[in-house]
Amino acid sequence: MSLDLHRAAPSDRNRAxxxxxxxxxxxxxxxxxxxxxxxxLPFFVIFAVFSAYPIAYTVWIALTDRSPLxxxxxxxxxxxxxxxxxxxxxxxxAVVNTFGMFVLSTVPQLMLALLLAxxxxxxxxxxTFFRMAIAMPIITSTAVVAxxxxxxxxKDFGLVNWLLDGIGLDPIDWRANRYASWFAISTMVDWxxxxxxxxxxxxxxxxxxxxxxxxxxxxxxxxRRQFWSITIPQLRPTIIFTLIISTIGGLQLFTEPxxxxxxxxxxxxxxxxxFQTITMYLLDVMNQRFRWGYAGAVALVLFVLxxxxxxxxxxxxxxxxxxx
Amino acid sequence: MSVPIRxxxxxxxxxxxxxxxxxxxxxxxxxxxxGDSKSDGPVTLVVDVFGDQGFGYEELYKQYQADHPNIKxxxxxxxxxxxxxxxxxxxxITAGSGAGDVVALEEGTIVQFYAQADKFVNLADHGANELKxxxxxxxxxxxxxxxxxxxxxxxxxxxxxxxxxxxxxxxAGLPTDREQVGALWPTxxxxxxxxxxxxxxDKKHKFVDSATNFYNVVLMQIAGQGTGYTYYDKxxxxxxxxNPDIKAAYDMTTKMIGAGLSNNLQSFSNEWxxxxxxxxxxxxxxxxxxxxxxxxxxxxxxxxxxxxAKAPGNGGNWGGSFLAVPKSSKHQKEAIELAKFLTxxxxxxxxxxxxxxxxxxxxxxxxPTVADSTNDYFSKAPVGKIFAAGASELKPVYxxxxxxxxxxxxxxxxxxxxxxxxxxxxxxxALKNGAxxxx
Numbered sequence: 031m032s033l034d035l036h037r038a039a040p041s042d043r044n045r046a047x048x049x050x051x052x053x054x055x056x057x058x059x060x061x062x063x064x065x066x067x068x069x070x071l072p073f074f075v076i077f078a079v080f081s082a083y084p085i086a087y088t089v090w091i092a093l094t095d096r097s098p099l100x101x102x103x104x105x106x107x108x109x110x111x112x113x114x115x116x117x118x119x120x121x122x123x124a125v126v127n128t129f130g131m132f133v134l135s136t137v138p139q140l141m142l143a144l145l146l147a148x149x150x151x152x153x154x155x156x157x158t159f160f161r162m163a164i165a166m167p168i169i170t171s172t173a174v175v176a177x178x179x180x181x182x183x184x185k186d187f188g189l190v191n192w193l194l195d196g197i198g199l200d201p202i203d204w205r206a207n208r209y210a211s212w213f214a215i216s217t218m219v220d221w222x223x224x225x226x227x228x229x230x231x232x233x234x235x236x237x238x239x240x241x242x243x244x245x246x247x248x249x250x251x252x253x254r255r256q257f258w259s260i261t262i263p264q265l266r267p268t269i270i271f272t273l274i275i276s277t278i279g280g281l282q283l284f285t286e287p288x289x290x291x292x293x294x295x296x297x298x299x300x301x302x303x304x305f306q307t308i309t310m311y312l313l314d315v316m317n318q319r320f321r322w323g324y325a326g327a328v329a330l331v332l333f334v335l336x337x338x339x340x341x342x343x344x345x346x347x348x349x350x351x352x353x354x
Numbered sequence: 355m356s357v358p359i360r361x362x363x364x365x366x367x368x369x370x371x372x373x374x375x376x377x378x379x380x381x382x383x384x385x386x387x388x389g390d391s392k393s394d395g396p397v398t399l400v401v402d403v404f405g406d407q408g409f410g411y412e413e414l415y416k417q418y419q420a421d422h423p424n425i426k427x428x429x430x431x432x433x434x435x436x437x438x439x440x441x442x443x444x445x446x447i448t449a450g451s452g453a454g455d456v457v458a459l460e461e462g463t464i465v466q467f468y469a470q471a472d473k474f475v476n477l478a479d480h481g482a483n484e485l486k487x488x489x490x491x492x493x494x495x496x497x498x499x500x501x502x503x504x505x506x507x508x509x510x511x512x513x514x515x516x517x518x519x520x521x522x523x524x525x526a527g528l529p530t531d532r533e534q535v536g537a538l539w540p541t542x543x544x545x546x547x548x549x550x551x552x553x554x555x556d557k558k559h560k561f562v563d564s565a566t567n568f569y570n571v572v573l574m575q576i577a578g579q580g581t582g583y584t585y586y587d588k589x590x591x592x593x594x595x596x597n598p599d600i601k602a603a604y605d606m607t608t609k610m611i612g613a614g615l616s617n618n619l620q621s622f623s624n625e626w627x628x629x630x631x632x633x634x635x636x637x638x639x640x641x642x643x644x645x646x647x648x649x650x651x652x653x654x655x656x657x658x659x660x661x662x663a664k665a666p667g668n669g670g671n672w673g674g675s676f677l678a679v680p681k682s683s684k685h686q687k688e689a690i691e692l693a694k695f696l697t698x699x700x701x702x703x704x705x706x707x708x709x710x711x712x713x714x715x716x717x718x719x720x721x722p723t724v725a726d727s728t729n730d731y732f733s734k735a736p737v738g739k740i741f742a743a744g745a746s747e748l749k750p751v752y753x754x755x756x757x758x759x760x761x762x763x764x765x766x767x768x769x770x771x772x773x774x775x776x777x778x779x780x781x782x783x784a785l786k787n788g789a790x791x792x793x
Contacts, residue, residue: 098448099469099755120790184625206773293623294437294566295762301769302783317441318759319791320466 092326099320110327121328123303124311125335127212131287131307132280135216140272142220143227144265148257150228151235161232164225172222176289179218183290205291211305218286223279227272234268235261270347274340281336284309308332397685398426399692402454404439407646408432409458409509409675410708414701418692425688435622436460437758446682447473453680455689456696459506461496461674466755468499475679477504480690488699492750493714497676506676507697510711512641513745514571514670516545517648520661520733522636526555532735536664542572542606545666549615552636560617563635565607565768567621570761571639573603575670577751585761585792586754592792594760595785604784607768608777618772627651639665641672642712642741649710649731662735669744671751674714712741719745756792763787 092110096103114121150161167175182189183204191201204214238261246256262269287305288296297314299306306314312332316325403409408429415427431439440463446453447470459467467474482504486494493508516539520530528551529535539545549561562568577584577599584600587593594600610616617635619626629635630651638644640662648660677693679686695701702713703723710729713719719742727738754760767784771777 098444099466101469118790120787180624186625187628203773206770291620291623293620293626294435295620295765298762298766301766301773302775303766317444318437318762319756319793320444320759321793 088326088329091323092330094323096323097320110324114327121311124306124308127305128281128307131212131215131283134212135219136276136280139220139224140227142224143231146228147231147235150232164228167222168226172285173289175218175222176286180290183214205300208304211300215286215290215305230268230272234265238264270344273343273347277339277343278336282309283307396424397688398428399685399689400454401427401429402457403431404434404436406433407650407709410705411696414696414704418695447680450682453682455683455685456677456679456693459676459678462753462757464676465753471499471503471505473681474505475681475686488715490714490716490746492748496750506678507693508714509675509677509697511714511745512643512671512673513712513741514665515640515662515740516637516665517640517660517662518637519659521659522559526552532661532663539666542666546610546613550613553614560635561615561637563617563638564619564621565611565616565772566765567639568610569603569607569768571672572606574672574751575667576603578670578749582749583752585757588752590754594788608771611771616772642710643673646709657731658733661733662740669748671748759791760788763791
């Protein structure tokens with residue numbers, strides 16, 4: 031009897047297990063199939079609510095004449111875009127300013143960052159201190175940087191004009207002259223971002239195998255030659271990354287030029303729009319002129335410009351030493 | 355792209371919270387007796403104001419809270435510039451959520467809100483018309499929409515005078531007595547001539563703070579005497595090129611810049627504020643509210659150096675505000691009472707004492723506290739007499755819906771002239787950019 035029982039029990043269990051197996055298996059299959067989607071769901075829900083919906087809404091609003099001053103919203107088709115492309119010199123002025131300041135700030139910024147990273151990649155005394163120090167400007171608030179720089183570049187009591195005066199040059203009205211204002215704003219951007227890019231380059235440089243440098247040194251390559259023929263090609267993906275990030279940031283330049291002047295009319299970017307960027311113009315249209323539909327069109331064109339510029343930069347950067 | 359997205363995120367949040375609020379109030383109204391419990395329970399009223407000096411209501415709040423123990427008042431916006439304030443308010447009114455229970459509307463922007471009058475409580479439905487006699491007729495007219503809704507109750511008016519540094523005048527060999535100083539400049543041309551005399555004697559200081567301040571005051575004066583409107587005519591058509599008053603004020607300003615009198619400081623900028631502290635200019639066109647700005651910026655060190663004289667020309671008004679109650683307020687009844695209290699003759703007198711905002715109520719203007727008042731900071735100048743003199747005879751100047759945007763475009767062109775550009779070219783730029791801004 032007891033044997034029977036013993037024999038019966040496992041067989042029962044086996045039978046039960048055999049019955050349960052398809053159910054658990056199908057659950058497992060469901061689990062495997064859907065859990066990953068569940069895990070990424072929160073991101074996509076948040077993305078849909080806070081990014082996809084606003085973008086779709088921007089597209090819709092750009093096709094209307096929406097304004098708090100109009101009691102009704104009417105659909106105007108592509109009128110906003112037609113006006114933007116054919117009859118808005120202020121917008122194109124802002125585009126020129128934005129690209130001008132982008133080139134003037136990004137080129138020296140990435141060059142300097144490369145050189146700094148290269149210097150810090152060698153054995154130095156207190157190298158942790160130096161590596162920390164170059165990253166410091168990132169943690170200062172943009173607003174503070176802009177305020178201090180706008181005092182440095184003040185017309186009457188500014189530090190730069192005082193120095194210029196000291197070496198016998200005429201003071202410059204930094205806000206009146208277009209290129210002077212571009213230069214001043216670019217220095218603000220660079221002061222803040224050179225260290226950040228240098229840190230990224232440094233991290234990438236440390237992952238380059240030392241063997242290559244040793245082999246190059248054995249072949250008699252100089253430090254300079256090693257930099258151009260090993261470091262730069264090895265850094266290509268990183269350079270592309272920093273270029274794209276700088277493009278996105280540079281074409282959205284806003285706080286620095288806005289705070290370069292204080293008082294009434296800051297969004298105008300100077301008396302003749304000398305340093306009004308696209309984002310400043312966007313807010314000018316939206317908040318001063320209350321043309322929300324038109325502002326939507328400006329935002330979309332800015333989006334396309336950034337995408338295009340990122341692509342151009344990517345194609346340019348891909349050519350770096352790839353033929354070497 | 356990040357900026358608009360962030361804005362839209364805010365808008366999205368605002369829309370959601372507005373929906374929640376609407377749902378909540380709808381429920382509240384349905385349940386019987388909720389009205390009673392509302393007025394009995396503690397009510398917090400939010401008052402939105404702007405400007406470095408605020409509106410000078412602190413004492414009034416204390417008094418009101420003492421008389422109404424169930425009401426707590428919270429003020430926001432002191433220190434916020436008028437432009438930023440207006441941007442935020444426009445978004446809050448459009449979203450139907452987030453605005454205070456009582457909000458200040460500035461003279462230059464109230465017309466913009468005429469288009470959204472349905473988002474505000476029509477104060478005429480709450481007995482405001484009985485108060486009509488408490489306000490100067492033209493101030494009342496500005497606060498009322500073309501179809502007769504009472505949008506806001508007047509707080510102050512910006513009656514004009516001219517503030518000057520008597521110590522600098524003395525050093526330059528000009529008279530310092532305010533009667534004699536006022537007699538120097540019956541017209542703006544003579545004001546510029548006086549400036550040239552000053553400039554010949556004093557090379558270190560400039561005569562006028564900035565072109566834009568000068569221009570705004572001259573424009574509001576000329577327009578008050580002339581067409582009665584500025585960039586927009588009364589049918590809201592942009593007339594920047596056609597209105598002769600604008601060209602006249604512009605030419606007077608370029609003449610002043612050409613005479614080398616301007617200190618070229620952008621108004622309300624850090625440099626402008628520093629100009630008060632360092633005393634780099636001798637005069638500033640002074641609407642009544644400017645006395646509070648001067649005192650705040652120049653500080654105690656300059657007390658007694660400033661004085662006030664009659665402005666050139668024949669009076670005029672620049673600035674002044676209104677209090678309105680948005681429909682988004684959950685305590686409209688209480689908010690309306692508070693707005694009435696703050697804009698009453700008594701409230702306006704208190705605000706005048708606190709920050710120098712000139713009352714828009716004839717009763718308050720006639721009250722000895724205002725009429726006989728002197729300002730110690732301005733060498734005991736009889737401010738009540740100087741500012742109140744012209745206030746009652748003024749004609750209103752109509753400011754169109756995008757007045758501030760167009761004004762900014764014109765001001766920018768004046769700044770460019772200060773920076774050395776040609777006046778003729780800049781007038782063309784003002785016409786072009788002004789038209790674009792008003793589109």
